Amino acid sequence: GFRSLNVALRQKLDLYANVRPTYYLDGVPSPVKAPQEMDMVTFRENTEDVYAGIEWEAGTEDGEQVRTFLEEEMDAEGIHEGPVGIGIKPITEFGTKRLVREAIDYALENNRDSVTLIHKGNIMKYTEGQFRDWGYEVAQEEYGEAVITEDTLWEERDGEQPEDTLVVNDRIADNMLQQLLTRTAEYDVLAMPNLNGDYLSDAAGAQIGGLGIAPGANFGEGRVLAEPVHGSAPKYAGQDKVNPTAMILSGRLLFEYLGWEDAADLIGEAVEQTIASKYVTYDLHRQIEGGEKVSTSEYAERVAETIEDLA
Template structure:
């Protein structure tokens, strides 16, 4: 089945039945250590995960970790230019849920981005990015605690679909000529790309965002788009979102128009408000009125910008988790880069992978584990015992190594 991997002798597979995960007490979970600082981060994170599982379940449940390869480590195992081996994709498909550290993007030809390739091959259409502030973390805004949002970013379409051609190429010239025949002029020396946004892709990401709000008792979902300019792509994303909500969630969702036309601006109890905002205005809204938003759903590029901008408001990507999710498969990941100059120095903040683990355990239905990890992280930050990136901004803080920070999180569970 595998070329170079050996599946764990112990542990059980996560399965899917009637659209829901069936999680055994000893799930096998593939992990990709990551490049650069990835090994330091993973060692710390796994210790935190295992300690939280033990404390939550007293030995009745455990994760069987299964290392699979991508990025630079894959080259050592599989050979030159094998950045993402079939073994890894096969393992994630077999075991359903995986977690990964940061990966290098290869320079030059071949795979455009390992992260993008994983998302497209596994059809991980929802990039889910929760953004919240942890008390005590230095932040550039006056009241970072007002921001607590979950961003659902469509992961497979828009400009990230990778349909583009270089300036001067034969393909670019053909496309420019074709568009000219449709009455539109593009400068001859342009690089050109295609921005596909489908009804199918739009509806399923909006569906997932609304269902998330329902499952967690939230009261607002906001569609973010640039439909005032890109009317037939991002404008269509907005329209398809509203149509989907009216068709499938009419008993749960109230549009902003109906809120005022039918309910005098007062949201009925138990309902979710579905509204929309233009992307550039939304950046202002999240700075000036962040506590008015809960769940955000958006096409790919908008979501990329918004998620990192929101993370900056609450202290940066060091504590920003992410998950890439389909209707079953899920890969949780660090949202920051590999920071190779800090590799093997045991100094980097492992918070992004640790909090991505929180998302993973919530996805598995192991909420007690997720809550213990958050408690431990809050405790470590509250005592100002943190890694260098936070310590240098926190008066009176104690600087810890990556491994020591993990120990401190465990001690505060």
């Protein structure tokens, strides 16, 4: 069963694509030398993988039944003796293709250069390897000359990307984690299974200054649920101190979804101006020399006032 309200909502509403734009806001302290090179969008499959909620607790009757079935009926090996927790990792053709299709459509509509499929198919060949293969099938069978694979790019064009063409490639997940740091500017739109997406999008958020400024939204057919990347922080409840930027920018994504680009642009500009003025919450203040530390509500009020001034 589900152990998370977020996961339950994504499943019940079929919010299959978790989309996280990750870009640098001027003035935000960052642990990397060139945070401005980060401008990517992650598409994380939201309903499958080990987050599907299909698991059994160690020591339970159901868990032991699954173990017995795996060992006796499926000849599974390598499960050590004693209590064991078991989870299922479903990766379907349907779930994979609709996510990759969403990522490619976004990239083409927004003049992006590439879509990278992230996976551990070198180890998990029948799940994440299938994710990679099905992703390439979408690219090659549904988009014609608008999309070219990286292999074809180098084999036939010596690496020269045709104008108005999207490149689709793939990377192993652990390698991609270090390439986020070492070759940031080379990546644009990323598409990946659920667990990899959780890891990679959080790592990308750290490079632009942390999850306090990282927005996200969950998309389904005709519906969207926006939420900050950082999730909840119950220990700060009622203290009026945490950074609301990620929540505000998640709201901006809702306006973009509705096609209200002017409103979305106003929100983005107001947030950037507020941070640039060093009027920030405690998490940024401790890293900014000469800044003014303010509460959650004071920061939000300044953003709202700036929107009014810009409008």
